[in-house]
Amino acid sequence: MSKTVDLRIGNREMLHNKVCTVLRKAILKGDLKPGERLVQTELAEQIGVSRMPVREALRTLEIEGLVTMEPHKGAIVRTISKEDIVEIYELRAILEPMALKKGIPNFTEEDLENLKKYHQQMVETDSDEVYTELNAKFHKLLFSRTQSPRLLGFIETISLGFAQDTPLIITGQIKKSNQEHEQILQSILNQNIEQAGNHLAHHISRTGEELITSLDK
Amino acid sequence: MSKTVDLRIGNREMLHNKVCTVLRKAILKGDLKPGERLVQTELAEQIGVSRMPVREALRTLEIEGLVTMEPHKGAIVRTISKEDIVEIYELRAILEPMALKKGIPNFTEEDLENLKKYHQQMVETDSDEVYTELNAKFHKLLFSRTQSPRLLGFIETISLGFAQDTPLIITGQIKKSNQEHEQILQSILNQNIEQAGNHLAHHISRTGEELITSLDK
């Protein structure tokens, strides 16, 4: 009998990672509201696992900035303030271009094709949902070829701890974003590393600023 | 009888934090060598705790870049390469000045007095050990007044994951460092925020570069 090859990738994911994903989605969707206490036993029961994976998941979420934990007191959902958003975009505007610049030499032909493809699809689509997804893929691919594990970890920590779809609140955002993506893409294709970094930094900063002003009303 | 006031701060520290400190010191000191497997049961027994705090500690150390973990395989001590050191100093040279600039408005009179005091003591001391300790305090105070929790977390993650005393390998390092500390301090006292950031960035970059070249031989 042929040995069962390791097909079940889904099952191989660790339990605390699954739990983390579930809780993160619940927080970002708003099912778990800011200020709400997260009782380990309750969550464990609801999700259908024991308390340990829940604990580890909460610790990860704390690092991502989605919950706060205090010894013997437990975890509560963190209220995302305007200052948080400012911080997130400030950090992204520094770290993502840094990673992009370090990673450009490592881009394969396939990577470049994918970037072009994502960009083209973003230009063409009408669906906000599809756009959000493509936008996340585009940005992720931009920074993910750097060889700096700590830098990569920091960026991913920030990205996961914040809803990806908020930028879509802004009207006219998509058109500007597409133009800026185009600039970034061209700079990369021309091997103009510095310019690519600057375009990306500007793109993120502007998005952040517009998000802030749109929240002020 | 007077109620026992909560004096026992030491005891209130969580077990996994203590374990984490112990393991971190052991790795940075070299007692646990790069490539060495870290078996949870062994460590738990040696330290005298159960396996769970050990696990949580290992996860923290993974984030700090001191160990690598793979599902169902366990943790091994990470070999710190030259690329790691380059990355660490690159990140520090970006993040610490960022935190300093954001934190300068929040400095109290006491903070400024402490910075002066640490600097003065560094100039005066002959002991490498004392100098290292003061240097860590000085840098920590520089960046710790920022109100950006994520930024602060990233900086602390980097700092903890790397031996603080390595810069002392370099001959003549202390004299140059003192001069640069002096520049940083003066810029802060003059409320020249940009300049303070630039001096700090340069200080960290130079230290990193000298460390790299000193490792090349």
Add this chain to the structure above:
DNA sequence: AAAATTAATTTTATATCAATATATTGTAAC
């Protein structure tokens, strides 16, 4: 000697126990 099966080691997850903090209730003072 190579492959496959079994045994061991080690990690992951669950279940139990202990320590700590929160909440409720009762008592005393105003």
Add this chain to the structure above:
DNA sequence: GTTACAATATATTGATATAAAATTAATTTT
């Protein structure tokens, strides 16, 4: 009668110990 404080009770986290899954090592068979 109301408010503030204190003591007790409950609930929740922290730590340990035990059971299950997975990987590595070893042994046996072809």
